[in-house]
Amino acid sequence: MSRIQQRVAEAKAAGKKLLVAYIVNGDPQPEVTLPTMHEMVAKGVDVIELGVPFSDPMAEGPVIQKGHERALVHHTSLKGTLELVKQFRQTNDKTPIVLMGYANPVERFGYQAFATAAADVGVDGLLTVDLPPEEVVILKDALDAVGLDNIFLLAPTTTVARAQKIAEHASGFLYYVSLKGVTGAGHLDVEDVKSKLAAFGQLTDLPVCVGFGIKDPTTAKAVAQLADGVVVGSVLVEKMGSLEGQPAAAIATAVGEIIGGMRAAIDSL
Amino acid sequence: MSDIDYSSFPNAAGHFGPYGGRFVSETLVHALDELESIYFSLKDDPSFQAEFDKDMAHYVGRPSPLYLAERWTRELGGAQIYLKREDLNHTGAHKVNNTIGQALLAKFTGKTRVIAETGAGQHGVATATVAARLGLKCRVYMGLDDIKRQTLNVYRMKLLGAEVFPVTSGSRTLKDAMNEAMRDWATNVDDTFYIIGTAAGPHPYPQLVRDFQSIIGREARRQCLAQAGKLPDALIACVGGGSNAIGLFHPFLTDESVKMYGVEAGGLGIETGKHAAPLSKGIPGVLHGNRTYLMEDENGQIIETHSVSAGLDYPGVGPEHSWLKDIGRVNYVAINDDEALAAFRKLTLTEGIMPALESSHAVAYAEKLAPTMSKDQVIIVNLSGRGDKDIHTVAALDGITV
Missing domain, CATH: 3.40.50.1100 (Rossmann fold)
Structure with a gap:
């Protein structure tokens, strides 16, 4: 059983929803990421989505774009991200880690070489924003060979027929983008999410987590009622950016506080 | 080389050999599917072609x-x-051949707003021009550095009623303008048509821009x-x-x-x-x-x-x-x-x-x-x-x- 499956099963057994947290590796400065990951785990995060910075993050809103830019100032790379995961695994062998990023750094690394290296250091899954099922074949074969999960997005505009196809390619969990647009956009419409999830939920046994636009504990709770889990990202990246230059421990603590609030809200269901 | 049937490229997935394709976030897939279906239903449609030809002759010259x-x-x-x-x-410039074609697609699909990216401003001007003529709202994304070096075209777009939106992310040039236009499109896909200015981007853009040009x-x-x-x-x-x-x-x-x-x-x-x-x-x-x-x-x-x-x-x-x-x-x-x-x-x-x-x-x-x-x-x-x-x-x- 993979770490993601293990965690999903544990949450289900405990009657809890999954809390997935996204931060960008190297943002706002490299030494912050590792302590922040540990602090998020301590405050109740189930799955860490580690953003791999890219020069052209086409699907991100302004907040996460800035996170990528801050990280790239320090030349944070895919290779460096694998190093970081290796370090994290020295003291944590349980919390699943999904790398979220764009195709080009992986293409440059080499799909096969990347899959092998990622499995070696203890990565559990990959969400490549710009590799939809039609283009994912090479990577999927490489990931399957080493047992890594391939996480896909579902959007409000995704048809049921297409969602079926995506679900067939996916493993680990599915990530439903709760609103049209980019990360961190507007406020999501809970009713809209509800009707879409009802349709998608019937297509798959995989857990469906919801993200984009979850900014506070209230929204997190409302969404957790409908889904198997919630994904928070922009609210964390915004906080980290505002603390650029501060000691790593202070930034980790601030992020941990936000996570603690989200955890309490979704556990109060 | 003579055996190649160039007209059969790209294939149905938008690939030219190993190149092309559709490497986009799921948030854009539906919009591209819609564009593909409208383009393939119209490209050989005599009334669409007639309107394109008429505009080429009498509007473009x-x-x-x-x-x-x-x-x-x-x-x-x-x-x-x-x-x-x-x-x-x-x-x-040649840009107008493509903007007229894409604006006609926008018109046939009933979209009321067009967006574009621009580098030198030629594509932005060509888009603002067709938007003015068809009464479509128009926003042009342009890198801040390009805005500074192309003041004439920026003013021209404004005279044509377009909003020129400065892009301050990344290198603040054409590539960043394109990122920003993609984000806008993902957000406003219901009423917005994205007029890409060059034969790049996700399928079917490289094909349709080529066809118009x-x-x-x-x-x-x-x-x-x-x-x-x-x-x-x-x-x-x-x-x-x-x-x-x-x-x-x-x-x-x-x-x-x-x-x-x-x-x-x-x-x-x-x-x-x-x-x-x-x-x-x-x-x-x-x-x-x-x-x-x-x-x-x-x-x-x-x-x-x-x-x-x-x-x-x-x-x-x-x-x-x-x-x-x-x-x-x-x-x-x-x-x-x-x-x-x-x-x-x-x-x-x-x-x-x-x-x-x-x-x-x-x-x-x-x-x-x-x-x-x-x-x-x-x-x-x-x-x-x-x-x-x-x-x-x-x-x-x-x-x-x-």
Whole structure:
């Protein structure tokens, strides 16, 4: 059983929803990421989505774009991200880690070489924003060979027929983008999410987590009622950016506080 | 090479060999599916074609002339050089062929708002123009650095009623404007049509932009047969994203005797690293929805490009060009800033035609190629745009403020 499956099963057994947290590796400065990951785990995060910075993050809103830019100032790379995961695994062998990023750094690394290296250091899954099922074949074969999960997005505009196809390619969990647009956009419409999830939920046994636009504990709770889990990202990246230059421990603590609030809200269901 | 059926590319998935495709976030897939379905249902529809042809004739002023540059030809002492005068189109460049086509698609789909990205501003102006004519709301994304160096076109777009939205992320040039336009489209997909300005981006854009721009090559082929009595021996066009080049080249691809040269921006020199020539010095990768040659670092990050011409200042290139390079059908070469500037002055003084700095790259390559060919041979240079917009840039190099 993979770490993601293990965690999903544990949450289900405990009657809890999954809390997935996204931060960008190297943002706002490299030494912050590792302590922040540990602090998020301590405050109740189930799955860490580690953003791999890219020069052209086409699907991100302004907040996460800035996170990528801050990280790239320090030349944070895919290779460096694998190093970081290796370090994290020295003291944590349980919390699943999904790398979220764009195709080009992986293409440059080499799909096969990347899959092998990622499995070696203890990565559990990959969400490549710009590799939809039609283009994912090479990577999927490489990931399957080493047992890594391939996480896909579902959007409000995704048809049921297409969602079926995506679900067939996916493993680990599915990530439903709760609103049209980019990360961190507007406020999501809970009713809209509800009707879409009802349709998608019937297509798959995989857990469906919801993200984009979850900014506070209230929204997190409302969404957790409908889904198997919630994904928070922009609210964390915004906080980290505002603390650029501060000691790593202070930034980790601030992020941990936000996570603690989200955890309490979704556990109060 | 003769066995290739060029009209069968891209395939149904938008691939030109290993290039092209649809590398986008799920948030854009539905919009692209919708665009693909409307385009394929309309492209052979007689009423759609008739409207496109009518606009090309009466609004753009096509066919654009194929002009024999006699004095310049004499001076170079080699092949006869014909200029395909896209600079004489309404709005002053080839860009309008595509914006009219895409705006017609927007109209047929009932979208009320169009968006575009622009580098030099030519595509932005062409989009603002068709939006004004069709009464569509229009927002043009433009890098802050480009806004500063293209003030004339920025003002022109504003006069045409478009909102010019400054892009401050990344390198603040064309690639970032394209990122921002994609984000807008993902957010406002219900009422918005994204008019991409070059033959790049996710499928079906490279194909539909090529199809609309192919009017250049179809006309040039006909005109050359009529005026020179034969097919050209060589075609030359500048390549940024590559829409004017693919428009000229595509109708000639099966004519094996016709050699083709795509001219990239060599900037300060390929060897300096400060250029915008991914086909000359890049490697294949994934950006802006397609796989193509890119300028990137060893970690797969896209790097900043340099060219004196904003319209060529782009780290990628249309995927069909990547494929045509690999199969050897088109030769891709580079011309440096100083050579392009010299060609700008040369053509202005010799023929009284002021080329855009983008097109000046093609002009400069013709000056190298023509003397190596014989006097009975024929070259067509795509004069993709006029140089008025670049007068500030050239004057600044002369130390003059205009």
